[in-house]
Amino acid sequence: MHILERSFYNRDTVTAARSLLGKILVHQVDGVCISGIIVETEAYCGRDDPASHAYGNKTPRNAAMFGDIGHAYVYFIYGNHFCFNIVAKVGDASAGAVLIRALEPVAGINQMQVNRKATNPRLLTNGPGRLTQALGITGEHNVVDLTKQKTLYVVDGTRVDSDQVVATPRIGIRRAQDKLWRFYIAGNQWVLQK
DNA sequence: CACCCGATTATCT
DNA sequence: GATAATCGGGTGT
Numbered sequence: 001m002h003i004l005e006r007s008f009y010n011r012d013t014v015t016a017a018r019s020l021l022g023k024i025l026v027h028q029v030d031g032v033c034i035s036g037i038i039v040e041t042e043a044y045c046g047r048d049d050p051a052s053h054a055y056g057n058k059t060p061r062n063a064a065m066f067g068d069i070g071h072a073y074v075y076f077i078y079g080n081h082f083c084f085n086i087v088a089k090v091g092d093a094s095a096g097a098v099l100i101r102a103l104e105p106v107a108g109i110n111q112m113q114v115n116r117k118a119t120n121p122r123l124l125t126n127g128p129g130r131l132t133q134a135l136g137i138t139g140e141h142n143v144v145d146l147t148k149q150k151t152l153y154v155v156d157g158t159r160v161d162s163d164q165v166v167a168t169p170r171i172g173i174r175r176a177q178d179k180l181w182r183f184y185i186a187g188n189q190w191v192l193q194k
Numbered sequence: 195c196a197c198c199c200g201a202t203t204a205t206c207t
Numbered sequence: 208g209a210t211a212a213t214c215g216g217g218t219g220t
Contacts, residue, residue, distance in 0.1 A: 042201070044201070051201075052201090053201080075201085077200060077201070077202065078199095078200065078202045078203075079200095079202095080202070080203070080204095081202050081203070083201060083202085085201085099201055101201085127202070127203070128201070128202075129202050129203060130202090130203080170201070171201070171202095172200080172201050172202070173200090173201060
């Protein structure tokens, strides 16, 4: 298994969101490896996407979405939670990122339970705010390069056939409901059901 | 500087 | 299934 290189993220944001399913997100902290298979994602495009933070002007908060591909975009929401995104876009798009919404736990489940102060394995990583807490991802990781450093990165995982991928409207937003830019692996137990 | 509200979650009933 | 908690960014005055 090798770390996904930068060229992997050099594609249309929506395509990148589909392609990230089955990949493994890894965080090494204090010698402990915490990881999970990406099973649910959402694509947020730039100026053309009314639901995106990058709709409109570039601001200090959303700057990462306009930055280099293969970097993290982490933001704080609802006064409580961090959400983790990966910047991915083709050259001519000014902004775009993929929100990671759910993981299937692989390694470091013990540490996840400590980080989350929860024991039920089902509630560790099914949800964007839950998985960042489980992996110990915070605002400090905003704009971190996921292809260069060795503590937070993405590696190749299981192959996911396109007929296993389900597309739906994105969760928790009002605008652009007609865009089917939420993707998840069909039947996966860690996908948050509405 | 005040106001509004969100890419959510936990904790009730 | 309904709702409170919680707070920083964005916008307009």
